[in-house]
Amino acid sequence: MLKYVLLALSVFSGAALANVIHEERSLYRNIIVDETRDLRCLKFNTKSSQTSQSCMYKNDPDKLVFNYTKLTFASLLVTENPKNVLIIGLGGGTLSNVIHELYPAAKIHNVEIDPAVLSVARDYFSFIENDKVTSSVQDGRIFIKRAAIKKKKYDWIILDAFNGDYIPEHLLTKEFFEEVKGVLADGGVVAANTFSSSKLYEHESATYHSVFGDFINVSRANRSNRIILAGFKAMPTKAQLNERVKALGPKLKKYDVDINAISNYMQYTKDEQDWPKNTKILTDQYSPANLLNF
Template sequence: MRNCLLFLAVLFSVAAHSNVVHEERSLYRNIIVDETRDLRCLKFNTKSSQTSQSCMYKNDPDKLVFNYTKLTFASLLVTDDPKNVLVIGLGGGTLSNVIHELYPAAKIHNVEIDPAVLKVARDYFNFIETDNVTSSVQDGRIFIKRAAIKKQKYDWIILDAFNGDYIPEHLLTKEFFEEVQSVLADGGVIAANTFSSSKLYEHESATYHAVFGDFINVSRANRSNRIILAGIKTIPTQAQLNERINALAPRLKKYDVDIKAISTYMQSTKNNRDWPADTKVLTDQYSPANLLNF
């Protein structure tokens, strides 16, 4: 009982110090930007939940807040010096900003379905746009279909779309992953932000494996996030990993990313397949919404 009262006291304390600085109803959702002391967050308020999509420390905007954004940089241990980066799902633009600082010559294209989210990223989260950092207001799947027709290729594709409840269903199917695979450059990697705690865990794993073969899970014990690294043709040797860790560690430190620790969270499915062999693959005909409740 005492622990419950303590939790409620903390909750009410945080709420009391929370200040909504922007709120609007977009075409897709309710959007809130609020501040709690030094922390500014973009939130999607849906019928079933209110979830933080992106946060930044106002006094230290370089420092990453979320565990999953830090884990995403495990990608750089399996691909080298990305030149063309595609990000599906903008949020506050945090990932794009860090990648741009790390690789200023890289071309980064962000795709966001909701124009209101893009405006909020610009107005409240220091989203950087340059000749090399561009954005489109478009459904991510449509963008990739058109990129495939144009024979465009990307060596780092980040799938980070979220509708407030879960990843949109049409961005979870075998057909979609095949479309993503068609725009992945040789030597590139796909990094997908998803969850360890979802009831879709096994279905997602089976679907990624059906398209890409063995992939790498990046997740910490007792944490809900996982990053899937897929499309990797050649797994680096331990010597190559160590070399990349040593090169990246000082560059990522300012963002509070401990790449050496993150490397220990990486586990290939080659010898660690943790879903039943008969798990049903998600398709455009089979992607049931009831499984999204996790």
């Protein structure tokens, strides 16, 4: 019992120390930026929860805070030297900033539906924009539809949209994933930030599999996040993985990304399919929002 009391006191103490430095009501949600000692966080405050979308250490902004952000870099073990990167869902712009540092010649385009989030990323999280790093205020699905019409292709597509409760329903369906596949370059990869603890886990897995075939789950034991890597041509051989880990290790160290450890969290669904074969696929007509309360 004592440890739970201490934990509660610790959480309460941390909350009490948080200093709100920005707060606004956007078109979509309440947005809060607060600071607790060295940690600055962007939070979405919805009716059901308050969730941290992006955090940075003010005194060490290169160091990544969130586990899922670090896991996203498993993408670089299945695709090399991305030249055109598309990120759906901006947050504080952390992923974009790191990718730009790693690949300064790459073109990176960020798509964010909420203009207030883009402003906060610029004002409070040192979001980098230049001739290589650009952004659009638009719904991610609409952007991808228009990109397909323009025949655009991306070799690293990161799906990281979150509305404060879960991934928006229209960005979780078979039809949407088919649209994403249509703008994925040959040899590219889709990296999706989702959850291993969700009641939609099996439905999401079945839906990704129906469009992309076998994919890779990247997740740590007893953690709620998982990264899905899909759309790549083939699972790298052990020798290829070792070679890429060796090359990436020094580059990612400054961001506190242990790519060697992350490589061990990768599970290929061809070897281990963990959802029933008759699992219903999510579609534009079937997307059960009631399951989002997980």
